[in-house]
Amino acid sequence: MGRFYSHQVTAMLSKNQIRQVRALHRKKMRREEGRFLVEGEKVVAELLASNWPVQALYATPEFINSYSALIRQAGITAVACTADELTSISTLISNDAALAVVNCPATASFTSLAENPWILALDGINDPGNLGSLLRIADWYGIRQLVCSPETAELFNPKVIAASKGSFLRVAVSYQPLDAFFASLPQDTQVLGAYLDGACIHNFQSAGQGGVLLMGSEAHGISSALAPFVTHRITIPAFGAAESLNVAVAAAVICDNLCRLQS
Amino acid sequence: MGRFYSHQVTAMLSKNQIRQVRALHRKKMRREEGRFLVEGEKVVAELLASNWPVQALYATPEFINSYSALIRQAGITAVACTADELTSISTLISNDAALAVVNCPATASFTSLAENPWILALDGINDPGNLGSLLRIADWYGIRQLVCSPETAELFNPKVIAASKGSFLRVAVSYQPLDAFFASLPQDTQVLGAYLDGACIHNFQSAGQGGVLLMGSEAHGISSALAPFVTHRITIPAFGAAESLNVAVAAAVICDNLCRLQS
Known part of the structure; x- marks a missing residue:
């Protein structure tokens, strides 16, 4: 990071938030809760621009700044956290700027070959x-x-x-x-x-x-x-x-x- | 494993053998020693059938049995070990039947486009x-x-x-x-x-x-x-x-x- 932020992050994630996100590392919990994780700056930005039902967003202040319009548009409130906090709840080994909890969409059903050659x-x-x-x-x-x-x-x-x-x-x-x-x-x-x-x-x-x-x-x-x-x-x-x-x-x-x- | 072997493995790898193999997990040591690891039944079998300079072979008795001709032909003596021992020296997460220590070949040099379209x-x-x-x-x-x-x-x-x-x-x-x-x-x-x-x-x-x-x-x-x-x-x-x-x-x-x- 190394540069000045207008809004410094000091608040820590609650134990409950950490537990809720980490639970979704496991298939059993994803299935039970009908939620999954999307991790990484680029893909979370793409997710926000889509119509997918984002349930929670954990991100660095930098990410929140850069994508404020998309976050607003998605109708969610981002939880600011440090890169270290993100790593601690992420399945990724290295730090990344954002993690979203997303509701699983209804199972896709096969439509027809007419629409999909x-x-x-x-x-x-x-x-x-x-x-x-x-x-x-x-x-x-x-x-x-x-x-x-x-x-x-x-x-x-x-x-x-x-x-x-x-x-x-x-x-x-x-x-x-x-x-x-x-x-x-x-x-x-x-x-x-x-x-x-x-x-x-x-x-x-x-x-x-x-x-x-x-x-x-x-x-x-x-x-x-x-x-x-x-x-x-x-x-x-x-x-x-x-x-x-x-x-x-x-x-x-x-x-x-x-x-x-x-x- | 779960079936009977004619020659049961009881001997343990020596600390020295374990240290030597594990050292090659690291790039620095591979470079210093001019050796690297080849892991897994299929690729080790392919290796033995090639002309590459195999320096040591650690394998399950089952592997040694199945590939005895290739091992003889490669002119090496296999060290029999258990699947657990193999896992402990391997970079692979799951058990596999064989691990070879191989001398790095001389750096390939670019030949010519005439030979390689x-x-x-x-x-x-x-x-x-x-x-x-x-x-x-x-x-x-x-x-x-x-x-x-x-x-x-x-x-x-x-x-x-x-x-x-x-x-x-x-x-x-x-x-x-x-x-x-x-x-x-x-x-x-x-x-x-x-x-x-x-x-x-x-x-x-x-x-x-x-x-x-x-x-x-x-x-x-x-x-x-x-x-x-x-x-x-x-x-x-x-x-x-x-x-x-x-x-x-x-x-x-x-x-x-x-x-x-x-x-």
């Missing part, structure tokens, strides 16, 4: 960093809906939120058994499954039709129970010796090809 | 996970040489090695000031710089010529001092609202396009 379906992606990256990638490529198997990482895990870099604000995520999801789709829906031995994605012919892109975990791939729903087995061609790509990297490469081929 | 140059990629991912991606796309600015993460950081999933065995990495590197290249070398406002990579015309792909960090982009060396500013087209992609994800998408366009 491509849907991303995730089968057992249990690493939170990967789920966050996948949200960011979906957001880059204009995919607005993720459908996740129940074993996929929890959307409100702080690591997911952090890795998504604000994209959780724009991409709807629903959790449901994927066999039921696929069974509910119109008969002629294309379902692209990412495998290591499918057809080359570079030459995929019918990207313009849209459909579902299904990604499995690096460790287990796409569940065999879902294989019957896959209408097109696709692959990213390898030019070297690595055995595989990370699931988020692979999804990005496939989405890039789909967007290129349909545009 | 594409080189990946990294400007200040200081996150170890990103560097590891970039190694894996380079390996997938047949890029065998990385040239890193001195501020880029250290190759022998255990997080880099882990994220590379064995690709550190196949991709040569050198560290040097990038301005000197670019100045040393033949005049007609293509240098593609990844920017947010360049030409669309989907239509890049001269991928067949090869060259250098330069990636900057997410936070700072490509240093302004390196901009004069960039002959082609390129961009991944966005179809949604995310501000940017992770540097490793972006590199993968660009490499996929370059490989597609030149094949």
Whole structure:
């Protein structure tokens, strides 16, 4: 910090405030209370600019100064605290300028392929960093809906939120058994499954039709129970010796090809 | 574990062994001793099958049993230990079956573009996970040489090695000031710089010529001092609202396009 503040922070967070925020580090408590944490200056600023229901904001005076208009607009009163206090309630290791407590939105439900030409379906992606990256990638490529198997990482895990870099604000995520999801789709829906031995994605012919892109975990791939729903087995061609790509990297490469081929 | 072993492990690692391995968690000691750690069953098995100079191997009896031929072939004597002992000397949080101490190879030096149609140059990629991912991606796309600015993460950081999933065995990495590197290249070398406002990579015309792909960090982009060396500013087209992609994800998408366009 090291510079003069017009309003110095001296007040300490109450034990109750600390306990309430820290409780949300745990999945069980997030679920019980229907709240989660959004941490970091940039993403909290993005959150404030959105319509999401912010329940509480803890921030440095510097942050509060810089974003006073957004804070007012969100209709909340920020709690000023020091960077050290923020670190003590945050899941982040290093200091950051703001932490928000947010009410979990109602579970997104799958709408229709008509509104979303491509849907991303995730089968057992249990690493939170990967789920966050996948949200960011979906957001880059204009995919607005993720459908996740129940074993996929929890959307409100702080690591997911952090890795998504604000994209959780724009991409709807629903959790449901994927066999039921696929069974509910119109008969002629294309379902692209990412495998290591499918057809080359570079030459995929019918990207313009849209459909579902299904990604499995690096460790287990796409569940065999879902294989019957896959209408097109696709692959990213390898030019070297690595055995595989990370699931988020692979999804990005496939989405890039789909967007290129349909545009 | 929970099943019977023909040779039960009872011996404990000596204090000296524990100290020697743990010292290599630290960059300073890795540099002083010229050794680093490779951790995890799969990558240690890959390591043993390579020509890399393994100096010591700590592993569970199960691992030693399964890979006895490779261990013999590598000419080393494995130290049997329990999963708990492995965890106590490892940088990994969860148990894994093997940990190797490896002599750092002589610093890779840049060879020539004739042998490597594409080189990946990294400007200040200081996150170890990103560097590891970039190694894996380079390996997938047949890029065998990385040239890193001195501020880029250290190759022998255990997080880099882990994220590379064995690709550190196949991709040569050198560290040097990038301005000197670019100045040393033949005049007609293509240098593609990844920017947010360049030409669309989907239509890049001269991928067949090869060259250098330069990636900057997410936070700072490509240093302004390196901009004069960039002959082609390129961009991944966005179809949604995310501000940017992770540097490793972006590199993968660009490499996929370059490989597609030149094949």
